[in-house]
Amino acid sequence: MTNPNPVSGSPDKEPATEAQETRSEARATPSAPAGDTERAVPATATKQPPTEGPRPTLGRLFLDNLWAANTVTVTVLAVLLAMLVGAVLIIVSDPEVLATYGYITARPADALNASWTVVSEAYANLFKGAIFDPDAVGFTAAMGPISETLTYTAPLVFTGLAVALAFRGGLFNIGAQGQATIGVILSAVAGFALPLPPGVHLLVALIAGALGGALWGFIPGILKARTGAHEVINTIMLNYVAVYFLSWIIVQSGVQNPNRSDAISKPVESSAQLPRLLGSDLRVHAGILVAVLATWFIAWLLNRSTLGFELRAVGENPDAARTAGISVTKTYVLVMVISGLLAGLGGSNMVLGSTANALTPLVIAQIGFDGILVALLGRVKPWGVLLAALLFGALQAGGNRMQSYSGISLELVTVLQALIVIFIAAPAMVKAIFQLRAARAARLQTSLAKGW
Amino acid sequence: MEPGEIHALLGENGAGKSTLMNVLYGLYQPDEGEILVDGKPLKLKGPSDAIAAGIGMVHQHFMLVPVFTVAENVMLGAEQVKGGFTGFLDRRRARREVAEVSERYNLRVDPDAVIEDLPVGIQQRVEIVKALTRDVDLLILDEPTAVLTPQETEELLTVMRSLKEAGKSIVFITHKLGEVKAIADRITVIRRGKTVGTAEPSASRDELAALMVGRSVRLTVDKKPAQPGKPILEVAGLVVDDDRQVRAVDGIDLTVHAGEVLGIAGVQGNGQTELIEAIMGLRPVLAGSVTLDGQAVHGWSTKKVLRAGVGYVPEDRSVDGLVKEFSVAENLVLDIYDQPPFGKGLSLKPDAIAKSAKERVEQFDIRTSSADAAVGTLSGGNQQKVIVARELSRPLKLFIAAQPTRGVDVGSIEFIHSRVIRERDIGTAVMVVSSELDEVIGLADRIAVMYRGRIIGVVGPDTPREEIGLLMAGITPDTATTTADGPGNEDEA
Numbered sequence: 001m002t003n004p005n006p007v008s009g010s011p012d013k014e015p016a017t018e019a020q021e022t023r024s025e026a027r028a029t030p031s032a033p034a035g036d037t038e039r040a041v042p043a044t045a046t047k048q049p050p051t052e053g054p055r056p057t058l059g060r061l062f063l064d065n066l067w068a069a070n071t072v073t074v075t076v077l078a079v080l081l082a083m084l085v086g087a088v089l090i091i092v093s094d095p096e097v098l099a100t101y102g103y104i105t106a107r108p109a110d111a112l113n114a115s116w117t118v119v120s121e122a123y124a125n126l127f128k129g130a131i132f133d134p135d136a137v138g139f140t141a142a143m144g145p146i147s148e149t150l151t152y153t154a155p156l157v158f159t160g161l162a163v164a165l166a167f168r169g170g171l172f173n174i175g176a177q178g179q180a181t182i183g184v185i186l187s188a189v190a191g192f193a194l195p196l197p198p199g200v201h202l203l204v205a206l207i208a209g210a211l212g213g214a215l216w217g218f219i220p221g222i223l224k225a226r227t228g229a230h231e232v233i234n235t236i237m238l239n240y241v242a243v244y245f246l247s248w249i250i251v252q253s254g255v256q257n258p259n260r261s262d263a264i265s266k267p268v269e270s271s272a273q274l275p276r277l278l279g280s281d282l283r284v285h286a287g288i289l290v291a292v293l294a295t296w297f298i299a300w301l302l303n304r305s306t307l308g309f310e311l312r313a314v315g316e317n318p319d320a321a322r323t324a325g326i327s328v329t330k331t332y333v334l335v336m337v338i339s340g341l342l343a344g345l346g347g348s349n350m351v352l353g354s355t356a357n358a359l360t361p362l363v364i365a366q367i368g369f370d371g372i373l374v375a376l377l378g379r380v381k382p383w384g385v386l387l388a389a390l391l392f393g394a395l396q397a398g399g400n401r402m403q404s405y406s407g408i409s410l411e412l413v414t415v416l417q418a419l420i421v422i423f424i425a426a427p428a429m430v431k432a433i434f435q436l437r438a439a440r441a442a443r444l445q446t447s448l449a450k451g452w
Numbered sequence: 453m454e455p456g457e458i459h460a461l462l463g464e465n466g467a468g469k470s471t472l473m474n475v476l477y478g479l480y481q482p483d484e485g486e487i488l489v490d491g492k493p494l495k496l497k498g499p500s501d502a503i504a505a506g507i508g509m510v511h512q513h514f515m516l517v518p519v520f521t522v523a524e525n526v527m528l529g530a531e532q533v534k535g536g537f538t539g540f541l542d543r544r545r546a547r548r549e550v551a552e553v554s555e556r557y558n559l560r561v562d563p564d565a566v567i568e569d570l571p572v573g574i575q576q577r578v579e580i581v582k583a584l585t586r587d588v589d590l591l592i593l594d595e596p597t598a599v600l601t602p603q604e605t606e607e608l609l610t611v612m613r614s615l616k617e618a619g620k621s622i623v624f625i626t627h628k629l630g631e632v633k634a635i636a637d638r639i640t641v642i643r644r645g646k647t648v649g650t651a652e653p654s655a656s657r658d659e660l661a662a663l664m665v666g667r668s669v670r671l672t673v674d675k676k677p678a679q680p681g682k683p684i685l686e687v688a689g690l691v692v693d694d695d696r697q698v699r700a701v702d703g704i705d706l707t708v709h710a711g712e713v714l715g716i717a718g719v720q721g722n723g724q725t726e727l728i729e730a731i732m733g734l735r736p737v738l739a740g741s742v743t744l745d746g747q748a749v750h751g752w753s754t755k756k757v758l759r760a761g762v763g764y765v766p767e768d769r770s771v772d773g774l775v776k777e778f779s780v781a782e783n784l785v786l787d788i789y790d791q792p793p794f795g796k797g798l799s800l801k802p803d804a805i806a807k808s809a810k811e812r813v814e815q816f817d818i819r820t821s822s823a824d825a826a827v828g829t830l831s832g833g834n835q836q837k838v839i840v841a842r843e844l845s846r847p848l849k850l851f852i853a854a855q856p857t858r859g860v861d862v863g864s865i866e867f868i869h870s871r872v873i874r875e876r877d878i879g880t881a882v883m884v885v886s887s888e889l890d891e892v893i894g895l896a897d898r899i900a901v902m903y904r905g906r907i908i909g910v911v912g913p914d915t916p917r918e919e920i921g922l923l924m925a926g927i928t929p930d931t932a933t934t935t936a937d938g939p940g941n942e943d944e945a
Contacts, residue, residue: 060777304800304802305798305799305800306789306790306795306797306798306799306800307798308800309782309789309790309795309800310789312775312778313775313778313786316775316776316777316778317771317775317776317777319772320771320772320773320774320775321775321786322734322754322772323732323734323754323764323766323772323773323787324754324758324786324787325753325754325755325756325757325758325759325787326755326787327753327755
């Protein structure tokens, strides 16, 4: 039993090099049935051993595909395609133009002319409303469209950043809407209930909104960290809670405007309002500056801070992060708190800016849900989010003019927004799902093959 | 394979047993060679072909729907309907079939019990019943005893005997020698994808163990004799559970001294992973203590353990060791990103990270297009070198390397080994866990063999391979040079 030299007593004369070659590969031996006592003919395994890492998550794959498509061309093409589909919708929804199609075989020029007129006019108004109206006279009129665009952009930057940040940390924050709702409530209450000097008052109101959103993000964060409860379900549920809380609190005495019988709160004091940037005739306010600042800060946080490093590590591979001593649970909570804080600031913008100065049930519109689209369109990168928010803000502002000048319903703008996102995000999604399928199939085999 | 035969397939981890059986069951396609059933070659495109050919398989991980009843699970995939097109499931018939099969082969199962309420042993029985209702002649049991208690194992063996009497053939995959000897009619030993021998059950355990572990040229690692210093890591009475809350480490005592390499040998799944994770603060310590350089560290966070001067190479690099989407540079600071000079307060210092990365890439010969390349684009060996570089780039008291060269090319293996020895020579306590016996023998100054959550023996590196192989299979020779704790092979009949 005591053999000093293991080599000499070996019946197996396998050379060492061969042994090492085969070491890393679990080789399939498709020999005759197991009972065959002869040496099986070794076959080169085409299937790679399952060393290729942790199973990719849907979110991960989606992100990869989204970034893989990250070219200006793709975005421009998506916008053009969306406008093309939008053009069809404009034509179809206009009864007069549609009527010309009734005799298109007799006089095709009529139909084409009518179509061209209605579509070009609509998109011209979209452009004039969003960017620049060449017919405008005077500074205010010339800057009007940009001012409108920026006004709509600001809150979307915050909610977009909120969703993007959570995504990078490996979490789907569907709750930006709820977080923004709590933010708008606290900002408004701080705005009309606290007697504070100008400047300080604004700061307090903004902080109140941020804290409200942070709290609303903390709840699903801590639930995820402590109990593993899925953040998607919890944030959706908290959206409902927040929205109905808003409807309830508006009509409470002390909050409701005493001069009104409908659901509207007292107005925010002027000392708590974000200052307008280009005079009182233009709606653009300091919110957009805060938004740019926030974008810069989140970009720094993600790429240049230790917290961002932890956040990205946890988002990409929580197992490796944990092994490297990063607290995954703590990071999840922090991500949700910061994400909620951003969404809360988005909410604050809706009542401290120029969009509204009092709470109503629809005060924040859809900024939370639009934030998801903005984040995806911006490829969940901070500066991308800012650009995406600008595009959405422009569509919103232009849509208003399109509605009033061309009589085309504002909903068409929503459809356009949706189409743009679908053209960009959906291929990534579809690819991600297919790759996940492939990966899962491979994984299934792997888990079967791995055995022990 | 003869009718009515129990054929055991014996082999180490990753020897290719499961792969072979998956080919037989049609899950994998063979690249070469063919499968003969009753003398006729068989092409299997998937499990359904295999079932049609009379081959059934019970996987190591059960394929049952937890919320369905036994009968529903058995009919799953072969649902019988009645009432023509209305498609009512014929539950009565399924129940009857289950009862029949249970009766015939003496497999007691209640057709109406819900799977998730049943203990593992019974769930496995349901799997067997499921296979039998499909009229299989050949039943493949993949590592069936891995999840069973000794009593359940005993019952399973009884079931297997009664199936054999009924003329069914069984392929029994395992690496447990005792069970093989108890039940098999014929034994085939597989190693590294090749049949290395067949044996009769009358063969001695020694012969089987030798065949299974194999003998090949020892990996040569140049090293001077160790000069052990004071004890750095002391583990006493450690008890740890695995993810399924099953005891994985069952009272381990061990000591690693400064300037020595303690190798942990053992067939995988005998608690090595859990032992290391418990030391690293990744897994709760249920009882016992872990002391690092005189300081009790059990209950510490992983970060605190790392900061205390422990370097750790996790056994699964792509899951636990690296963030694949991160750059090489980022991965090189994955667990020290917040320490100067790489991070200060909240901010990272990208210049310092890049500079250090450049140095590491050179020092550790990491072959990459640039330090900014995603680590996932590197080869396995270079990925592993990134981890080793990261862990060996700070002053350590203890260095733990789990499977440091798994899936790594020969050149990198040599490099990593020399680095491990260099770390030992500067006075770090080193612990190497490997399922490659060659690696453990080559690196270690002392070898502790783990078996079923215990250390079954501590031997010197000059101990013959056969002896260590036997220890790995749970057999303590009376002449063992050193003993750690109890024999722990009581149920090896």
